[in-house]
Every structure is written in structure tokens, then in C-alpha cells.
Amino acid sequence: MLFIVSELILVMLIDSHTHLEMEDFDGDRDAVVERARQAGVEFMITVGTSITYCRKALDLASRYGEVYVAVGIHPHDVKDIDDGTYDELRKLVAMEKVVAYGEIGLDFFRDLSPRQVQMERFGEQLELAEEVDLPVIIHDREAHREILDMLGSRRERLRGVIHCFSGDLTMARQCLDLGFSISVPGTVTFDKATELQRVVQYVPLEFLLVETDAPYLAPQPYRGKRNEPAYVVKTAAKIAELKGLSWEEVACQTTKNAKTLFGLNGRDRPGGSSLRPVGLPSII
Ligand SMILES: [Zn+2]
Ligand SMILES: [Zn+2]
Numbered sequence: 416m417l418f419i420v421s422e423l424i425l426v427m428l429i430d431s432h433t434h435l436e437m438e439d440f441d442g443d444r445d446a447v448v449e450r451a452r453q454a455g456v457e458f459m460i461t462v463g464t465s466i467t468y469c470r471k472a473l474d475l476a477s478r479y480g481e482v483y484v485a486v487g488i489h490p491h492d493v494k495d496i497d498d499g500t501y502d503e504l505r506k507l508v509a510m511e512k513v514v515a516y517g518e519i520g521l522d523f524f525r526d527l528s529p530r531q532v533q534m535e536r537f538g539e540q541l542e543l544a545e546e547v548d549l550p551v552i553i554h555d556r557e558a559h560r561e562i563l564d565m566l567g568s569r570r571e572r573l574r575g576v577i578h579c580f581s582g583d584l585t586m587a588r589q590c591l592d593l594g595f596s597i598s599v600p601g602t603v604t605f606d607k608a609t610e611l612q613r614v615v616q617y618v619p620l621e622f623l624l625v626e627t628d629a630p631y632l633a634p635q636p637y638r639g640k641r642n643e644p645a646y647v648v649k650t651a652a653k654i655a656e657l658k659g660l661s662w663e664e665v666a667c668q669t670t671k672n673a674k675t676l677f678g679l680n681g682r683d684r685p686g687g688s689s690l691r692p693v694g695l696p697s698i699i
Pocket of ligand 1: 518553555578579
């Protein structure tokens with residue numbers, strides 16, 4: 416189903432963060448991509464979390480025109496980084512269809528890599544992202560203060576998005592002040608996601624992206640099932656409801672935001688913007 420706003424413009428969406436390379440999709444990946452097309456998903460950014468998954472993600476991008484890739488080592492896996500990893504990452508980021516560096520960050524919820532190691536490897540990967548001039552995709556679980564400190568110390572040189580945003584209004588404001596966008600996952604459709612819903616109401620549409628993080632975090636009415644890129648439609652619909660906007664406005668603007676950040680407009684390298692929000696209401 417495509418949404419036709421006028422005779423000339425088709426409204427489409429970008430799933431800015433998915434994991435199509437994961438084994439969950441090995442059995443029916445073609446059908447998953449086809450359902451995304453039918454739902455109006457124009458592009459998907461599939462996010463490699465290890466060298467093995469990054470290679471698989473790049474292979475998928477060569478097979479599916481609408482699939483682009485983010486390359487990086489997830490905080491869960493940074494304990495496995497060794498001397499050769501960064502050389503390999505430098506080769507991978509130079510490949511066609513790589514539009515972002517990530518997901519990188521800190522996960523103090525599951526702690527699958529020691530915290531000190533996570534902090535050190537996060538710093539190194541931020542440096543690499545700067546070196547290769549790509550926008551970053553940030554993973555933050557229960558490490559809000561440390562994430563803000565580390566991004567803040569490099570604010571002039573970085574651009575990117577906080578994926579699966581899990582902070583409060585104050586943190587949202589701080590991320591915007593750093594020039595970062597905020598990506599909204601399907602959990603915004605859950606009744607209990609009141610803080611995230613407040614964040615969505617507060618943040619100007621020009622700074623929001625939508626994502627699935629599939630196969631995780633399926634939105635209502637699919638909660639508990641495997642998530643997939645087609646379901647990003649549900650997230651956009653919820654944002655429209657929360658902000659009192661039309662679905663088309665949310666789809667058009669979030670797509671424009673993702674295209675600008677990841678350089679999906681024609682053949683440009685990812686550019687991002689130096690846009691900072693002005694005139695935001697204060698947080699009470
Ligand atoms: Zn993540
Ligand atoms: Zn992810």
C-alpha cells in the first residue's frame with residue numbers, strides 16, 4: 416500500500432535501524448523485504464553489530480536495492496575487539512552502501528562487556544567515525560550520563576542519532592543541543608511508554624527518525640512477535656497521533672530527516688546537518 420498525497424508525491428518511510436542480517440530472517444528474508452516494500456518502506460538501514468554481521472549486512476545490501484548499511488561493533492561485543500578489528504572496520508566502512516557508523520555506545524543494563532572496556536572502545540569507535548566522516552548511530556541503555564559526556568566532548572565533530580531513545584525530556588533536550596536526532600522505536604505504541612510519548616510530543620518533527628530495531632521490539636498489535644521493517648508504519652502512525660499531525664506529514668518529514676542524515680539523496684556521501692533546534696519550549 417502506498418500513500419498518495421498528491422498525484423506527484425508518494426509518501427514513504429525509512430526504517431532507520433533494523434537487523435535484517437540476523438538469523439531470525441534467514442528463513443523468509445525475501446518475503447520480509449517484499450512486505451516492507453508493500454507497506455511503503457523506501458529504504459532500510461541494516462545495522463551490523465560484529466564483523467561477521469557487518470559482512471552479512473553488506474552482502475544483503477548488494478542484493479536488495481533499498482537496503483543500506485551501518486558498520487560498527489555493538490557494546491555487547493566490544494570485549495572481542497582486537498588489533499585487527501579496526502583495520503577490518505576501515506575496509507568495511509569504505510564499501511558501497513555504508514551510510515553510518517554504528518551501532519556503538521554503552522549498555523549498562525546487560526553489561527555483556529565490562530563497563531571500562533565499553534567506555535574505551537566507544538571512544539575509539541567515535542574517533543574512527545570522525546576519521547571516516549560518517550554519522551554515528553548510538554546505542555544507550557542505562558548509561559545516559561556517560562553517553563552525553565562522551566558525545567559532548569566531541570560535539571563539534573560528530574553528527575548522528577540516538578537510536579531506540581530511552582531517556583527523559585531533559586536528556587532529549589540535551590541530545591538536540593548536541594545536534595543529534597532522536598530515533599523512535601515501536602515501543603512508543605505501548606500504553607506504559609508515557610515518558611517516550613512525552614519525548615515524541617516535545618521534540619520537533621525535524622529531529623525525529625523512526626525505526627523498528629527488528630527482530631526486537633515489535634509495536635502494537637504485534638508485541639511479543641518477531642518485528643520486521645514493515646511494522647515501522649505503526650510507529651509513524653503513533654507519532655502522528657501523539658503530535659496531532661497527519662500520517663503523511665510524519666512520514667514525509669522523518670523520511671527527509673533520515674535521507675539528510677545518511678546522505679540518501681542521490682549519490683552524496685552522508686552529510687547530516689549542523690542544524691540545532693531554536694526556540695524550544697523549556698522543560699518543566
Ligand atoms: Zn541498540
Ligand atoms: Zn540495534
